[in-house]
Amino acid sequence: MSAFNAxxxxxxxxxxxxxxxxxxxxxxxxxCGDFGVLKSLKQALPELGKNPEEVLTVTGIGCSGKxxxxxDTYGFHTIxxxxxxxxxxxxxxxxxxxxxxAGGDGDGYGIGGNHWIHSARENHDITYIVFNNEIFGLTxxxxxxxxxxxxxxxxxxxxSAKTPLRxxxxxxxxxxxxxxxxxxxxxxxxxxxxxxxxEHDGFAHVDFLxxxxxxxxxxxxxxxxxxxQESDDYEHDxxxxxxxAEIMRETEDVLNEGTVLTGRYYVDDERPSYSQEKHAVGExxxxxxxxxxxxxxxxxxxxxxxxxxxx
Amino acid sequence: xxxxLNWAIGGEAGDGIDSTGKIFAQAxxxxxxxxxxxxxxxxxxxxxxxxxxxxxxxxxxxxxxxxLDILVALTQRTIDExxxxxxxxxxxxxxxxxxxEAEIPDEMTAVDVPLxxxxxDAGGAIMRNIVALxxxxxxxxFDVEYLDESLEKRFGGKGSKIVxxxxxxxxxxxxxxxxxxxxxxxxxxxxxxxEDYVLLNGNEAIGMGAIAxxxxxxxxxxxxxxxxxxxxxxxxIEDYGGHVVQAEDELSAINMALGGARAGxxxxxxxxxxxxxxxxxxxxxxxxxxxxxxITDVQRSGPSTGMPTKQEQGDLNMALYGGHGEVPRFVVTxxxxxxxxxxxxxxxxxxxxxxxxxxxxxxxxxxxxxxxxRPEAFDMDEVEIDRGKLVDQDxxxxxxxxxxxxxxxxxxxxxxSPRAIPGTIDGAHMSTGLEHDELGRRTxxxxxxxxxxDKRYRKVETAEEQEEWEYREFxxxxxxxxxISWGSNEGALIEALDYLEEDDIDVRVISVPYIFPRPDLxxxxxxxxxxxxxxxxxxxxxxxxxEHDALTRVKRINKYTGVRFKADExxxxxxxxxxxxxxx
Ligand SMILES: Cc1ncc(C[n+]2csc(CCOP(=O)(O)OP(=O)(O)O)c2C)c(N)n1
Ligand code: SF4
Ligand SMILES: [Mg+2]
Numbered sequence: 054m055s056a057f058n059a060x061x062x063x064x065x066x067x068x069x070x071x072x073x074x075x076x077x078x079x080x081x082x083x084x085c086g087d088f089g090v091l092k093s094l095k096q097a098l099p100e101l102g103k104n105p106e107e108v109l110t111v112t113g114i115g116c117s118g119k120x121x122x123x124x125d126t127y128g129f130h131t132i133x134x135x136x137x138x139x140x141x142x143x144x145x146x147x148x149x150x151x152x153x154x155a156g157g158d159g160d161g162y163g164i165g166g167n168h169w170i171h172s173a174r175e176n177h178d179i180t181y182i183v184f185n186n187e188i189f190g191l192t193x194x195x196x197x198x199x200x201x202x203x204x205x206x207x208x209x210x211x212x213s214a215k216t217p218l219r220x221x222x223x224x225x226x227x228x229x230x231x232x233x234x235x236x237x238x239x240x241x242x243x244x245x246x247x248x249x250x251x252e253h254d255g256f257a258h259v260d261f262l263x264x265x266x267x268x269x270x271x272x273x274x275x276x277x278x279x280x281x282q283e284s285d286d287y288e289h290d291x292x293x294x295x296x297x298a299e300i301m302r303e304t305e306d307v308l309n310e311g312t313v314l315t316g317r318y319y320v321d322d323e324r325p326s327y328s329q330e331k332h333a334v335g336e337x338x339x340x341x342x343x344x345x346x347x348x349x350x351x352x353x354x355x356x357x358x359x360x361x362x363x364x
Numbered sequence: 365x366x367x368x369l370n371w372a373i374g375g376e377a378g379d380g381i382d383s384t385g386k387i388f389a390q391a392x393x394x395x396x397x398x399x400x401x402x403x404x405x406x407x408x409x410x411x412x413x414x415x416x417x418x419x420x421x422x423x424x425x426x427x428x429x430x431x432l433d434i435l436v437a438l439t440q441r442t443i444d445e446x447x448x449x450x451x452x453x454x455x456x457x458x459x460x461x462x463x464x465e466a467e468i469p470d471e472m473t474a475v476d477v478p479l480x481x482x483x484x485d486a487g488g489a490i491m492r493n494i495v496a497l498x499x500x501x502x503x504x505x506f507d508v509e510y511l512d513e514s515l516e517k518r519f520g521g522k523g524s525k526i527v528x529x530x531x532x533x534x535x536x537x538x539x540x541x542x543x544x545x546x547x548x549x550x551x552x553x554x555x556x557x558x559e560d561y562v563l564l565n566g567n568e569a570i571g572m573g574a575i576a577x578x579x580x581x582x583x584x585x586x587x588x589x590x591x592x593x594x595x596x597x598x599x600x601i602e603d604y605g606g607h608v609v610q611a612e613d614e615l616s617a618i619n620m621a622l623g624g625a626r627a628g629x630x631x632x633x634x635x636x637x638x639x640x641x642x643x644x645x646x647x648x649x650x651x652x653x654x655x656x657x658x659i660t661d662v663q664r665s666g667p668s669t670g671m672p673t674k675q676e677q678g679d680l681n682m683a684l685y686g687g688h689g690e691v692p693r694f695v696v697t698x699x700x701x702x703x704x705x706x707x708x709x710x711x712x713x714x715x716x717x718x719x720x721x722x723x724x725x726x727x728x729x730x731x732x733x734x735x736x737x738r739p740e741a742f743d744m745d746e747v748e749i750d751r752g753k754l755v756d757q758d759x760x761x762x763x764x765x766x767x768x769x770x771x772x773x774x775x776x777x778x779x780x781s782p783r784a785i786p787g788t789i790d791g792a793h794m795s796t797g798l799e800h801d802e803l804g805r806r807t808x809x810x811x812x813x814x815x816x817x818d819k820r821y822r823k824v825e826t827a828e829e830q831e832e833w834e835y836r837e838f839x840x841x842x843x844x845x846x847x848i849s850w851g852s853n854e855g856a857l858i859e860a861l862d863y864l865e866e867d868d869i870d871v872r873v874i875s876v877p878y879i880f881p882r883p884d885l886x887x888x889x890x891x892x893x894x895x896x897x898x899x900x901x902x903x904x905x906x907x908x909x910x911e912h913d914a915l916t917r918v919k920r921i922n923k924y925t926g927v928r929f930k931a932d933e934x935x936x937x938x939x940x941x942x943x944x945x946x947x948x
Pocket of ligand 2: 080082117186191264265266
């Protein structure tokens with residue numbers, strides 16, 4: 054049994070439990086796609102039987118970073134770009150927690166990009182939701198790593214000269230073991246994908262298209278969208294890396310032409326997570342690192358034998 | 365004081381200098397002799413001069429001095445680099461069969477030993493350094509058998525054949541000198557005692573202190589000279605239920621340590637030089653989210669890439685002021701290797717009791733120096749762990765507001781709020797680097813802002829009252845001359861006192877292990893005729909603080925050559941400064 058009483062507690066979880074008494078009304082702009090992420094989480098978590106207090110939501114800085122102010126879990130709001138290191142370490146220290154990291158495209162694909170690549174490479178067992186609005190929202194509409202080529206902003210007045218980053222392909226190459234894209238305008242799919250991502254053992258990356266009606270006016274609202282699993286025009290095996298790579302590329306190519314493809318792209322259930330691999334080589338103890346601290350019976354282990362090797 | 369011996373082996377980086385030196389140091393320690401080691405080295409792995417130096421005596425030794433008695437030189441550069449420290453009575457062991465022609469000053473004793481050939485006789489040229497150790501034993505009258513246990517320890521994992529070959533190599537070196545030279549041990553006879561010492565360096569002491577203090581999560585990114593803390597913990601902390609992460613960069617390292625701490629594990633990161641710069645942004649997040657975290661900075665020479673393998677105490681201001689805005693924190697600066705252990709334990713307790721970042725500031729000199737101690741210096745039974753106001757499931761309820769919400773940043777009398785770990789029923793809350801209210805809700809409300817800033821600084825005030833921030837004192841407490849130092853200079857100062865005493869100079873030494881909060885030294889400074897502040901940096905960062913504290917002027921001894929203070933050199937400088945004018 055866990056020393057943390059919220060973990061594994063069996064009871065009916067009500068959807069409202071995830072709406073905090075603290076700050077129930079989000080301050081996002083009307084029509085903002087960020088509402089879609091919040092809604093899908095509020096649906097997914099109770100359906101998975103998660104107790105709010107066994108969930109840790111770690112966010113970055115941006116409009117998206119406010120997510121955990123509106124979601125009643127243990128919440129930690131980091132600095133710009135650093136949600137992933139905090140999240141994955143918390144998961145290592147207490148694997149029984151459900152750890153969700155979230156942030157914007159600037160936060161995750163730009164300033165924090167190195168952490169994303171390495172969290173995927175090491176296949177940390179956390180869920181990572183990127184609110185991809187193809188813009189810096191909070192700082193009022195500057196160009197982001199996913200802004201389309203030619204997109205004009207105050208900092209790139211002649212239009213971005215750069216091709217946007219490929220979130221799905223990059224994640225696949227880096228080693229993520231669950232990769233999906235969904236959109237705020239597609240709430241049912243979003244909820245199901247979030248549930249799968251949370252259930253997945255390993256690094257689950259959800260590129261969540263969240264329209265920003267305030268600063269990204271010339272961007273579409275990501276409608277109409279196509280679910281690649283539902284549409285007859287697309288067929289690929291989500292367990293097949295090569296097929297996944299191909300359809301990811303196409304998805305990224307056509308997005309800026311107005312075709313919004315969404316769905317599950319890649320699932321690898323075989324790849325061991327960071328902690329499984331470390332456990333296998335004896336570098337990760339059986340007991341959670343944080344656990345023993347609450348065990349009243351456990352004496353502090355005094356490290357007498359450490360001195361021996363210095364004799 | 366008993367007679368001391370200064371011994372060194374030097375050559376190219378990659379020649380196995382370090383491990384050979386360590387074998388000799390261990391042998392001396394096992395023979396009940398004190399040792400104090402130091403290293404000259406370049407950051408390149410191969411190529412470039414490197415040396416391992418040992419000062420040994422039956423009395424405690426805690427500094428290097430400007431004197432070298434026995435030198436094993438694998439290259440001419442080793443001799444050239446040390447000409448200042450070598451003296452007429454010095455002996456130099458070298459291999460005359462090697463391609464270089466040794467140029468050894470006439471007054472010194474040149475001991476030509478065919479290191480390579482003898483090593484080959486014992487089973488392989490690779491053991492030539494061990495042959496040299498045997499030769500050194502003979503020259504100093506130190507029984508070659510003392511090497512055996514260290515050789516077993518070093519090579520035991522490679523099989524008994526290798527161990528036996530090495531023992532043989534040592535004996536061949538010893539016999540060669542005995543048969544071919546009539547040195548009469550150059551007058552040395554290395555006394556032995558029954559003491560059972562432990563031999564360790566500052567980074568090992570920090571690593572050991574961390575485990576003893578219950579650290580269960582470490583995240584780091586390799587950088588000289590901090591890496592050996594990580595290497596020490598790896599493969600050991602697991603036995604105590606912990607884990608070490610090698611992160612992708614220092615930004616990740618400190619944020620991972622923070623994440624581990626949030627989840628409830630005692631956590632630490634360690635770095636140096638550029639690494640501490642990269643971590644700076646997170647200092648404020650640690651402080652405002654009120655997360656306990658130990659951040660270790662093993663200082664090296666800067667700025668920028670500076671001199672990565674050289675000594676400096678240049679990061680004091682960084683530790684005190686690093687980060688934008690005003691970041692409450694503690695700055696602890698261990699003054700010796702055994703204190704590296706105790707201050708690490710203390711750092712973890714301070715961090716958790718006050719939910720505040722604690723900077724543990726050590727330096728390169730301590731990190732590479734191996735020193736002998738009685739095992740009691742690290743008495744694990746003395747280690748106490750205080751997790752502060754960490755609340756468990758039964759205590760959470762005392763901290764809920766009328767609507768049942770957990771007050772993670774409750775404004776308490778002592779400034780310290782309760783801390784609930786994720787997974788605890790009723791403890792859910794937000795925590796953020798944004799200014800926030802008691803519940804963790806972000807706010808820009810003026811009153812709440814002031815309440816929270818005051819509350820965070822009140823923790824420091826509480827700590828100032830409740831904890832001991834004592835300085836360490838040596839020499840004559842009534843002396844008119846006061847020398848103040850922080851960090852690792854303590855050992856050299858203690859030994860400098862002996863030299864000063866010979867010249868009838870009376871000095872009181874105050875060694876400061878806490879920079880923030882720090883002991884108030886104004887009375888001590890006022891009582892002295894002369895105050896000299898010693899530190900290994902160019903600008904006198906600590907001297908500036910003391911001048912500010914006491915509203916007075918001090919004299920300064922600053923060294924920023926990249927080389928640590930030596931006892932004899934310090935004594936001379938102190939004597940010079942005492943006769944100089946106080947700056948206006
Ligand atoms: C180190 C640092 N640099 C810059 C900023 C300013 N800043 C805050 S949010 C942000 C970008 C936000 O864009 P994104 O991550 O896409 O989030 P969104 O607001 O679109 O959800 C920037 C540049 C900061 N907070 N920290
Ligand atoms: S600025 Fe854009 S991203 Fe931010 S809240 Fe408004 S609509 Fe949403
Ligand atoms: Mg964005």
